[in-house]
Amino acid sequence: MKTTLTPSNESRREFFKNTGKIAAASTLVAAANSRVHAAEDNTIRVALVGCGGRGTGAALNCLEVDNGPVKLVALADVFEQDLRSTHAALSGHKKIKAKVDVSEDQKFIGFDAYKKAMDCLRPGDIVILATPPGFRWVHYTYAIEKGLNVFMEKPVTVDGPTSNRMLELNKKALDKNLKVGVGLMCRHCKGRQELFDRIQNGEIGDVLMMRAYRMSGPTATAAVMPNPGKMSDLMYQIKKFHGFLWLSGGAVSDFLIHNIDESCWMKNDWPVKAIALGGRHYRGQCIDQNYDSYGIEYTFGDGTKLFVDGRTIAGCKQEFASYAHGSKGLAVISSASHTPAKSRIYEGQNFDKNKITWAFPQPEPSPYFEEWVDLIDAIRSDKPYNEVERGVMASAVTSMGRMAAHTGQEITLEHFMSQDHEFAPEIDKLTLDSEPPLKPNAEGRYSVPMPGLVKKREYL
Numbered sequence: 001m002k003t004t005l006t007p008s009n010e011s012r013r014e015f016f017k018n019t020g021k022i023a024a025a026s027t028l029v030a031a032a033n034s035r036v037h038a039a040e041d042n043t044i045r046v047a048l049v050g051c052g053g054r055g056t057g058a059a060l061n062c063l064e065v066d067n068g069p070v071k072l073v074a075l076a077d078v079f080e081q082d083l084r085s086t087h088a089a090l091s092g093h094k095k096i097k098a099k100v101d102v103s104e105d106q107k108f109i110g111f112d113a114y115k116k117a118m119d120c121l122r123p124g125d126i127v128i129l130a131t132p133p134g135f136r137w138v139h140y141t142y143a144i145e146k147g148l149n150v151f152m153e154k155p156v157t158v159d160g161p162t163s164n165r166m167l168e169l170n171k172k173a174l175d176k177n178l179k180v181g182v183g184l185m186c187r188h189c190k191g192r193q194e195l196f197d198r199i200q201n202g203e204i205g206d207v208l209m210m211r212a213y214r215m216s217g218p219t220a221t222a223a224v225m226p227n228p229g230k231m232s233d234l235m236y237q238i239k240k241f242h243g244f245l246w247l248s249g250g251a252v253s254d255f256l257i258h259n260i261d262e263s264c265w266m267k268n269d270w271p272v273k274a275i276a277l278g279g280r281h282y283r284g285q286c287i288d289q290n291y292d293s294y295g296i297e298y299t300f301g302d303g304t305k306l307f308v309d310g311r312t313i314a315g316c317k318q319e320f321a322s323y324a325h326g327s328k329g330l331a332v333i334s335s336a337s338h339t340p341a342k343s344r345i346y347e348g349q350n351f352d353k354n355k356i357t358w359a360f361p362q363p364e365p366s367p368y369f370e371e372w373v374d375l376i377d378a379i380r381s382d383k384p385y386n387e388v389e390r391g392v393m394a395s396a397v398t399s400m401g402r403m404a405a406h407t408g409q410e411i412t413l414e415h416f417m418s419q420d421h422e423f424a425p426e427i428d429k430l431t432l433d434s435e436p437p438l439k440p441n442a443e444g445r446y447s448v449p450m451p452g453l454v455k456k457r458e459y460l
Helices: 012-033 055-064 080-091 114-119 131-145 162-176 190-200 235-238 248-253 255-266 367-381 388-407 413-418
Strands: 044-049 070-077 107-109 126-129 151-152 181-182 207-218 273-280 295-297 304-313 321-325 331-332 344-347 357-358
Touching: 044 055, 044 080, 044 114, 044 367, 055 070, 055 080, 055 126, 070 080, 070 114, 080 107, 107 114, 114 131, 126 131, 131 151, 131 162, 162 304, 162 388, 162 413, 181 367, 181 388, 190 255, 190 273, 190 331, 190 367, 207 235, 207 255, 248 255, 248 295, 248 304, 248 388, 255 304, 255 321, 255 331, 255 388, 273 388, 388 413
Parallel strands: 044 070, 044 126, 070 107, 126 151, 151 181, 207 304
Antiparallel strands: 207 321, 273 295, 295 304, 321 331, 331 344, 344 357
């Protein structure tokens, strides 16, 4: 399925600048012509598709919002154990257990389970899409067809064709006035929001350079050992989806996207190209497609650089933070992982406690909760609300950096968005008996990126 990103007579660069304005205008028109609410009893019913840790967390945050009645009515996954674990965790949670109303006949297993779960909802209800992102466009298609409001986890795409497809699909969601949130929750952080305003108002001067880090020890979810044979290769890859590009975009897309997104937000732009490097020196017997370390240099249209470093190696310095350097001072975008951000501004370029000119008051509310407050408020108040375009662009820019590292080439955003290689073009046809799009070799190992030596598409 091939879609066109831009009209032939408009440059991609201008398109990326203008899409936010166009989407906002389209949403306002849709809001004026139709109203999408939960049904007459004012209860918003929720279905969770994807019962992993992030899906469970998203459902918990949703049910914690105290803005009218909400209840969870359906669960879907391809693993029964995960589904039952999620149900036990939510139904046993003392704060929200009264809002969990999932009967046995509304727990669905299999690749078509997402449809059955969404069929339990009414137009205007919410479906949470928290499966591996390779499936995101498939599930979003059905949600739009059903007239459902959506919360989808990040990333929302893993390659160029699915990025274009999601942008095209989203036009239908805008036409239906559907409210759609994307799990880039940092943009709902109160501290970062005030910091954005201060940077745009010139408090650190001209932004000259940004840098971001997510450096930790080995990450268990991204380390894949040989399949012990208790499940098929397809199901094993889905179980270990962080390790496979067709499912998740790999460690770069899943783990670095927040730093990349919040940095681009502060710059108020998307980079136009990337060069990168990486290495796979400490993976041992791991058979996934990830590197141990990534270093990405993004360039914006005005020449400003964003440097992003990711590492999952034991015994090394650990840091999870993002910074913006301006001609007048230094802004700490985040310094304590996702939350709390502890955003602040320093005079000059050093972390001098005596030269802090602004700091967001602590404690600060969790953006994981705030993103749900904003989405449910938009649904109940019928406010324009659609984060898909930003989610697609953040996903695409992140994947552009991964592609640069895996190929050893400079990759432009235009090239990434126009490439025709799709990791899993028939992902919507998978069944429990299907072969995986990525096949292991005779030793049970998978293809890994070899920049400068091998430039096969499955390494992108």
